[in-house]
Amino acid sequence: VGEIIYAGGKQIGEKIELVVIKKVSQSYLTNLWNKDVFKIEKKESLFIHNISNYFTVIVFIISALSSAFWMWKGEYVTMWNALTTILIIACPCALLLSSTFTNGNVLRVLSKNKFYLRHPNVIEHLSQINHIVFDKTGTLTQGKKLKVQYVGQSIDKDLGMIIASLLEQSTHPLSKAIFDYLNVIETISVSDFKNVPGHGIEGWINETHIKIGSDSFVNNKVDKKGNLGSRVNIKVDGKILGVFTVQNSYRYGFSELMKNLQKNYTISVLSGDNDAEAQNLQTVLKGGTEMLFNQSPEEKLEYIAYLQNLKKKKVLMIGDGLNDAGALKQSNVGLAITEEANNFTPAADGIFDAEQFSKLDQFLNFAKSGKKIILISFIVSVLYNIAGLYFAVQGLLAPVIAAVLMPASSISIILLTYGLTELKSKTL
16 A cells, blocks of 8 residues: 556556556656756767867968968969868868768677667767676576576476466566476466565465465575575475575676676676675676665666766666666666667667677777777878878979879778778677
């Protein structure tokens, strides 16, 4: 009584009466998305754009000084030749292409590997990251795959059918995992079914009473923490039958990925779940890794802000759902991992397929190489402009030659950036 029912909830017990007391504008997700962080656009100030701001001014100054010099000398033909060739040869096209074409090619390569970014500027932001925050459930762990182990009396076919019949009535992930583990085809109707949220289920099947759930629910004892995960007790007609241990299944390559990432980044793990998996995570992550459990969406957002403002970190947040929307938006780069193509991730800067999880370090490495390639092509472009201006200010270039060299420089930049990005993608 008095609790809030959220959209998407499913009533699985006896019938209930609901009273609508809030408008949609006051809903949970609306309140989350109304946070100030969603009203502030991320700044897109890139180094090559900052440099390019001065390019036009410098070119006009050089052309003005060169024209003035040759006019003072009385060489009017040379003056017009120098003025024309300077404005032709000092073309910003190559400077522009060094950034846009490299980023475009990087986006293409990433997309082929099911790693999609919403904007080319995200590539540079990724290259600046020094701290990674992972959501645990559904990000580090596989949402549809749990490991189940059983210790206790043997379960024959008939008993397995009875236990599975009760489990089938529950939508809890642990119940579903054990139901799949029993691999029962046929089930029996259940009477007097009772569900105690957060504790367990019980009911009568063919005059047999079954209780399934936590230690406190089944045995009236303090809940124990399983070394491998969550404990689910089975009691049949007042006698303890055994215990199922359900453990999260971490994504393929999890251990190796964490080892590689921790060479270059500091890492944090956030979870809305309890700390049952803390021990498993500690065996993989370094001692300095901060792990926070029982975190609300607001607390996740506040933690990201704490890292940015007090720790001065450039944060990459990786989550899997709408509950991570605030943290994804607050972070310098927010990436959503998905096992389905139609996931709704409006706050994320990018989305990648869950199958590509083990390649995350390679994607970040490729993003860093993209910035290096831009720098290389940018330097080549600048050197070309300096060399061209050297001859142009002296009036040694004919306008027609300058007109040929200008597109040639653009083509060379395209070939350079394409070749380097393809080479780097092949090595990764």
